[in-house]
Amino acid sequence: MLEISGLRKVFPNGVVALDGVDLSVPAGEIVGVIGRSGTGKSTLIRCVNRLEEPTAGTITLDGADITRMGGAELRATRRRIGMIFQQFNLLTSRTAAENVALPLEIAGVGRAERGRRAHELLELVGLGDRGGSYPSQLSGGQKQRVGIARALASEPSLLLSDEATSALDAETTTSVLDLLRRINAELGLTVLLITHEMDVVRAACDRVALLDAGRVVEEGPLGEVVARPGSRLASGLLPSLGRVEVGGHEHAEEVVLFEDAEERLAAAIADGARIEARSTERIGERRVTRALVVTPKEVAV
Amino acid sequence: MNDGWSEWAPLLWTATRETLVMVGVAMLVTIPFGLLLGVLLLLTDRGGQLESRVANRVLGAIVNVGRSVPFIILLVAVIPLTRALVGTTIGTTAAIVPLALATIPFFARIVETALREVPNGLVEAALASGARRREVVSKVLVPEALPSLVSGVTITTIGVIGYSAMAGAVGGGGLGDVAIRYGYQRYETEVTIATVVVLVLLVQLLQFAGDRVSRRLSHS
Structure with a gap:
């Protein structure tokens, strides 16, 4: 227009x-x-x-x-x-x-x-x-x-x-x-x-x-x-969830997930990851989940 | 009071009426012309709706010259114009021409200043709505500046009362004329005092009325 x-x-x-x-x-x-x-x-x-x-x-x-x-x-x-x-x-x-x-x-x-x-x-x-x-x-x-x-x-x-x-x-x-x-x-x-x-x-x-x-x-x-x-x-729309202290064998990562967030986080937990913090909101048409995930080194979300 | 009072009372009354007529008519002429000139001064200025360096300079110069000439000089200098406009060069009617001529530039500057106080955002809001230039003037600038304009009219009118006292120089009559001829030249101090009292009352009344109207118009 x-x-x-x-x-x-x-x-x-x-x-x-x-x-x-x-x-x-x-x-x-x-x-x-x-x-x-x-x-x-x-x-x-x-x-x-x-x-x-x-x-x-x-x-x-x-x-x-x-x-x-x-x-x-x-x-x-x-x-x-x-x-x-x-x-x-x-x-x-x-x-x-x-x-x-x-x-x-x-x-x-x-x-x-x-x-x-x-x-x-x-x-x-x-x-x-x-x-x-x-x-x-x-x-x-x-x-x-x-x-x-x-x-x-x-x-x-x-x-x-x-x-x-x-x-x-x-x-x-x-x-x-x-x-x-x-x-x-x-x-x-x-x-x-x-x-x-x-x-x-x-x-x-x-x-x-x-x-x-x-x-x-x-x-x-x-x-x-x-x-x-x-x-x-994106970084302006999704401000950081903060930081977390992790041991040498662990890896902390902030991830952004969409409609399939629940399944993917559940899968990560099943693989031995911890969710330190998370929040979900609607941005535009999408449901956006931010999560601070701590994983053993070999696991990825 | 001595028996002179009965002689002065009608004199003062006539003089007051003459002053009111001179001032009133001069203001009736001044307001439209001053408004127009003030609007043009604003619009032709930088960033204005009719921006023109040349026009602004010329108008500014005319206004400044008009304001620089001492009134008593103007009074004499415009005699030919007065004759052309009103057919006579003495009397109350004749005094109105130089009064208006002296007042228009003064009032134009007051108008310009008052209009300049209107926030530009209001002009932009009107333009964004599709307003023409004259609608910006008639629907935004003048109505928004109205309380200041009324205050400006009050100040100007009081100034004209002062000028009108000099109109006696062309046989214009009025309170100033009486004060000079009777009070000053004939050492009748009471007359001077009486004219001053009338003038003070006039000014007080005008200021009071002007302030009231201005306040009533202001919604800011």
Whole structure:
């Protein structure tokens, strides 16, 4: 649905923020771009709706190249791309409902219809009773929900999320990510999100791309990435279980197992191995088990 | 009070009305033009929606020149323009032209500063929703800056009251004129005091009302 190819962004001061990014975002999926700060994540997502002007490369949405659009065509395309922000960016002079109605106003929707749609959207994000509240009267999580409702107002097919949970506490982050997943499932909305937190990727994404120094250095569906030996993404998604002291005749190893984890661990135990620690969680489509296995030298899991 | 009071009271009343008319009309002219100029100053600046170095420099220079000329000089210098615009060069109506001319650049800078305080993220949120430039101005910049703009109008109006006192130089009338002609030139100190009291009350009232409106508009 969204294809980014050879995207470069060089700022006027000579800083190369994006150095040839290739990334595809399949329809209906939640794709996370992760990277440390200063790797160009924000620039990347902002190029998609041209809040930032790309220096070179193409960004095609359903076949149309966004980088070549101007004026009315770009504005029409922007209406098909919702965006949510780290700092929420709600207008302080408007109530929650009026904020949600803003994109509808811009699209020329009549007053009554705007009010009805704004209310519907606030219901969808669980704030049906807060339409009359000003942003200053809402918590961070509520503000982001209003932000999401606003982003959905023009019925976009793609949602851009620019560090949308970075200003929120852990619990609120979880509920906002759950909301994104629900919207993704119910409305079939495609989501491109950027984050610096692996927890966000683990909780919300179908696919992940690692951005480093303005390039995508690793990419793939979560379930596939975690199984990749030596993968930086995998080690980020599966933090270490810790270390264990072993005698000279033993060998300690941290293993990552999938759907057949139970059988394989049982087999290893039968062969004389010990399981020092283990944890199982869902990552993407897969059930992933990490285990710290201590084996006599000749046995392998 | 001596029997002069009965003579001054109608004088003060007329002068107060003249001041209010001069200041009021000057502000009515200043607000739209100052707003437009302030918006253009912001939009043409670096990173603005209508970024243009040349336009920004030219507008900035016009505003700065307007603000540098001492009001009393401006008052005299624009006499030909005043004649062309309102057909006379003396009286309250004539005073409105230089008053507005002096005030527009001042208010334009206040508008520019107020709009600059609106976080850029809000502008981006509107652009991301497909907003046009004028929608960014009318739906984001101006409404978000409204409490500051109202405070700016208050400050500007109070400044114009001060300027209007000099309008007596072109026979503009008003409280300043009365203070000079009766209080200063005829040594009638009571008149001076009375005009000052009226001016202080006007300013207090304006400030109070301005603060109230500004607070009511602010939801941040």
